[in-house]
Amino acid sequence: MRTAFSRSSGSSITGVWKQDVNLVVNSTTQRLSLTTADDTVYTYYNGVLQSISYRGGYVQTLSYDANGNNTGVTDSYGRTLTFSYGPQGLLQSMTVPGGQVYQYTYLGRYDQSVFSGVDPSQIGTDKRALQSVIEPAGTSGATGNPTVQYLYENASFPFALTGIINENGVRFATYTYGTDGRVAAEQHAGGVEQNTFSYDDVAGTTTITNPLSKQAVYYFEKDSRGLPRLTHIAGQPSTNCVASDSYFANNASDFVTDEADAEGRVTHYDRDARGLPTAVTRGYGTASAVVTSYTWHTTLHVPTQIVDPGLTTALTWNPSGQLSQVTQTDTTSQTVPYSTNGQTRAWSYTYDAYGNLLTVDGPLAGTGDTVTYTHNSSGFLASVTNEVGQVTTITAWNGRGQPTSITDPNGVARNLAYDSLGRLTSTTVDPTGLSAVTTIAYNAVGDITQISRPNGAYLHYTAAADPGSGKHRRVHCLYPRRHGERDSLADQRRQRQPSAVPDRSL
Structure with missing residues (x-):
């Protein structure tokens, strides 16, 4: 069956629809059930999702207001996520178990301070772009409510994400686009992890250049639904790398039948009518081929x-x-x-x-x-x-379900504390006796800045450059100091230890 779907922009996608889930419709109750490949069941009523059931009996049930907005999700234990909405039906806040609240703000259609140079008529009244996510107060390393901000600076594509400002107020991600609206480059602060993209629609290829100028060409073809499908990755030769090729082949149902890795090793898949592999042959076509066979429920x-x-x-x-x-x-x-x-x-x-x-x-x-x-x-x-x-018991939990008090088989208790994002901030061993406390401090973006041990020793982490990118990170012990530096791929490039100070294991 060939089906056409329309986008809000007016463009459309046309292709052959193939059922990859089990679909059951009850005409009496007007309920529709979809069972996915992992046996998760989604139940709909009049086209609205009502519940999600997982193998084992765990269920999440959704609730809605009169406007059709999803106001909450309640699981089998009564734990609830709640959502609130603004006048335009946009999500304003989410409250998680434990009471922490996440807030969301949006850019309006006439916000010229952000959509610089954009004709307001390009932005429909129902168009909004996520401007910020405001995290709960009480987050370790942050004053007030940490906020992540999203930027839209491309006048030609006003809803294309061009940057992200992290909780430290540092722009740590930048995205640029070509004249056709496809991403042309991405990078983190200071040029870390910069990748560029170029496209050849005639050849059906995308070329990606990584931070070390190594190029790989990705070849695509249309599958039976008219969607792009990866068939070949050609790694281009460079100073440090030889050329490499990886290939992928699919059957008429669009399931992978063969994969060849960059070193020429082929894996072959035999599949049943559901697309499940009945035999996987590694080293296919060689005398040393190894076969694993599967029988399915x-x-x-x-x-x-x-x-x-x-x-x-x-x-x-x-x-x-x-x-x-x-x-x-x-x-x-x-x-x-x-x-x-x-x-x-x-x-x-x-x-x-x-x-x-x-x-x-x-x-x-x-x-x-x-x-x-x-x-x-x-x-x-x-x-x-x-x-x-031997029995280990958990005697207390916070609203997120994280353990706050654990007693080991020797009867020694350990108390644990967390910040509003659920990150561990301290452990106290034997709180009524020895009271040995280890604390963990974070900065606003969630990087560990210091681990302090009960004896006063500590590990301290600092960003020497490009805060927010982690390009340069230093690790300090109580007296020794170890320096580490990362390259544009964010890989460890250099580590040094002052010669007068003995090395210590981290």
Whole structure:
């Protein structure tokens, strides 16, 4: 079936629609269910998404206001994300479990301070561009509410993202576009990780030049839906690299059948009617080819048997789609110095009604090597009992479900604290006795700036140049100081240690 879809700009996409999900329509209830390749079920009513159900029984349910805006998502445990909207139906805020609030602002159609040189008539009344994301107060390393800002500076393409300013107020990303609106270059602050792009529509290629001037040409062709599909990557020779070629081939259903890597190694895929691989041959076409075969569940997209050379793995799944047993059988044939053919190992798994893992038993016979897990009423992990009966308990959590108090098998407690973004800021061992505190400090963008240990020692990280890009980073110990420098690919280029100071492991 050939289908045309229209964009808001007036252009359209036309192609052959192929079903890659299971679709069930109930004409009585007007409900439609889509089951994806990972067996996640999306349920719609009158075209509006109502719920998302995952293997194992975990469900997220969506709610809406009278205007059709999604006002919340509630999961199986009653945990809720809530959303609020402005007069134009634009998302204004999101409140996460724990009460932290994220806020969103937008650029209006006549905001000439941002859309410099843009004719307002180019921007429809329903057009808005995200201007900023305001993070919750109480974020480590930030004063007030850290904010990420988005820039739109291209007069020809007023809704094309041209830059991002991070929480430090530093422009750390820049994007430029060609006259056709396609990205021409991207880079981080100081020219770090700069990539440029050029296009040849006749040849169907895109050439990418990386920060070290190494070029790779990507070849595309149209698939059966009329969409571009990668077929070939040609790495161009350079001072430090030889030429390389990678290839991809697809069948009539657009599934990959063959891949050839840059060194000429070919992997071949045989597939069933669902597109699932029934055999994967590595080193295809050579005397040393290795085949792995798969048998798949009749309704779920999960394997029930995997056969590798020398090893067969059988997998059993419960009615909720969770792995309940794994059995490995040795199929090797060697007899010197001894034979292991036919020996097996098995693991079994159990779960609660919400899909949380309860036990793992195996591979020893009997139940003597079972690991047991418990969860609280909110689904958060409450305890772990290992194979020898030692118990670790979690006795307190924050609203995000992060543990704030843990007691180890020796009875020693550990308290943990987090900032408003959920980043660990301190751990206190034996809070009522020794009270050994380790603290972790961050800057506004989330980089660790210092780790302080209970004995007063610390590791301190500073950005020596290009704040926000991480191009130059220094690591200081309590007295020693180690310097590190990164190149335009953000890879470690140089590290030095003052000669008079002994090296210390980080």
